[in-house]
Amino acid sequence: MSTHVVIVGNGIAGMEAALGIRAREPSWPITIVSEESDHFFSRTALMWVHSGQLDHRGIEPYERDLYARKNFTRVRARAVGVDTERELLQLTGNQDALSYDRLIIACGSAPRRGPWPGSDLRGVGHFITLQDLEWFEKEVYGAAVRERPPRADAHLASTTEDSPYLHRETATAKRNRPLERAVVIGGGLVGIEAVEVLRAAGKQVTFVIREDWYWPMAIDGRESAWIAERMREHGVDVRLGENVEAMLGDDDGNVRAVKTDAGEIPTDAVVVAVGVIPNTGWLTGSDIEIDERGGVVVDDSLTTSAANVFAAGDCASVRWHDGTQRPEQLWYTGREQGRVAAAVALGDDARYARGTWFNSAKLMDIEYTTVGQVESDSDRRADWFFEERGEVRSTTRIATKDGRVVGFNLLGRRWDHEVLIGFIEGGLTLAQALDRLHEASFDTEFVPPLVIPNKARNARSAPDGESA
């Protein structure tokens, strides 16, 4: 008997789930419902399409015949509800509801909207979805110069007003002159990407960050000072500790300035990059449990409160290594959750278990690797910090707790996080970890190795809180 699997979402979690099921069940009908796009693409790569470093096809991890080869049925529509009793997924437009035997919700995140007056003005947007990219490209360059993805507008026949996948008019078109300057709000990864592509396009950029330094969630003041310095070297006007109060518009409804507690910043466009929220508004009213953050609550087997309904990726609220329950909005955890959801939907006794935390990023042209616990609120933790200023510039921060290393925060060089995880799980002391740090080096060939002078080895900063 064949089992109909319906997957809401064509992103990394949904695609991994679909591929995982297809690998084991060649004949199960699999339907992928996607409002955003015909083809799975890497959302983390949108910035390069904007700048012209990659094209749309380049950010698609599989060739476009994947759906035909794997016999996936695609539906471009917005899901608006689930009838868990009759096992039906409801769609808008004149699309029939889909009857499912297994439903995997992998609908990802939506941009968090700005809370300020004027956030609806023309020229204010985000940089999360494919449609955001198109808006942002047109706003900056006047047009999207390269080939759009196939059937870019196919979802418009079946969508709702509150969808994050709607097309937006640009202020640039209305104003009838090219964009000269833009403001980016929000001190996180998407914010710095928006800043970078605006500079790549030669535009003036003001980066407004509410906190006292860039990305306090992940990096400390010393590390962040370097990032801010690098942004300023690239011509970015970085405003730290500045709070947005409103967006101001002109008579045509185009944004003309951002008002902050330090004054007005004239602008032609605003990118609001203040985070993402689970894209789960459409599940309100169903009997699938949603937590206060908007995540679909799942247990360790990624099963929701409803039978035969699973959730994976950004939209799922999972149990973290620290015991809390919240969404985990990362690329590789989305991939892993998609695999687990596939296994569970196939009837396996699979569990999603996150090991030691790690992540990486690129901040302008500075690479970043983090492993373990480096958050500044960890108790009884001390940091060892070294800044290298030779041919290579880098920072190395190692967090210890009770004499053992618990975390690494590393900027400017490449590191193999797996080796560092081994250091943490092996319970190495700081001295042992420093002796063996070279084993984790992942720099390209001929890069001079990191040399830590003896004097720096023995320096210890005071426990956190006193040193900050």
Added chain:
Amino acid sequence: MDLQGQNGLMSTYREGWRNRNPAGIAAAVSIVAFYVVLYFEDKVTRYTGFAPLTGLAEAVGLRNRWYLYGFLYCLVMMAGAVYYLGRHGNSRYNRYRVGANVGVQVTLGFLLPFVMPLFGGTEFYASYFWPLKYDYFFPQTLQDLPVYMAVYTVAGSLVAAPILAYFYGKRWYCSWVCGCGGLANTFGDPWRHLTSTTARSWRFERASIYTVLAFAVTMTVLVAVDFFIGDAHPSFHAFVSGERWDDWSVKTFYGFFVGSILAGVVGTGLYPLFGPRLWCRNFCPMAALLGLIQKAGRFRIRVKKDMCISCGNCTTYCEMGIDVRSYAQTNESFTRASCVGCGMCAHVCPRGVLRLENDKTTKTTLPVVTS
């Protein structure tokens, strides 16, 4: 130093001449025309009574059009190297590699063969080996070369090249030494993203490159046999080694089709349309041979576990059309026969996931002793 900065890549798809616009097509047509004249000038002269390249060579005091070509090649390569290093020179690997390649080509590929005959020596290209430089393995050529050159070319082709490829991958040749690779990585760099990455292009590559290798080996054997029995078998001799263009022999066909059309006219002429490694990827017998050794050898590209974000920079900028992302996103360290080890995938990776290594045995996770 910005280790992995990618500023030079940002606008690739926003520059029309790099993306098959009319300027790009015009560039391809011009290069094709240049190579047609270069290889077939006698025919051009026959129809027009005019020998443009030979005339130009004589005007600037060079002995023939091939020296003129060598001179132009060096100029274009150096200009391309400036462009390349401006874009990717923030990596030591890129600086050393392109620096070595330009140095080898200007000295061994141009100056030495130009200067040696002036002092009564033999014109000899020390940076080319069999089967790329197939005529160096013809018995007649070996007989005519001074002994040390004959030993150099045989030992270089059969001993040194394979051993180096075993330990360091074919990159030691294809990306650090070779003239075709050198031109591709300098002058051809603006178009590296145009190399097809489809599964279909990979199938074509495998079929075509090993066909050319088989052809090169067969021809070498036939020419050697002909050397010993040709006098007694004139029809066999004509079939294998006939020198007249109008009645084809194995040798003239190889020279025309592989040496001139595939390596020059198509391989270089079509840079602006299909990327700079068309010849190296699909047709070069030396690349085919070294690729097989590379597969069995120690070189690999190591993939860091679970860190790939599938962005596609590696695949897009692989000049050999390898879908690097397909390995990176599945945590699979790999060695592909076609990989010339240019290092661009590792250079452009925004998460530092890839690394070129000369040791396949390094474990992904090193053992950690609990203290």
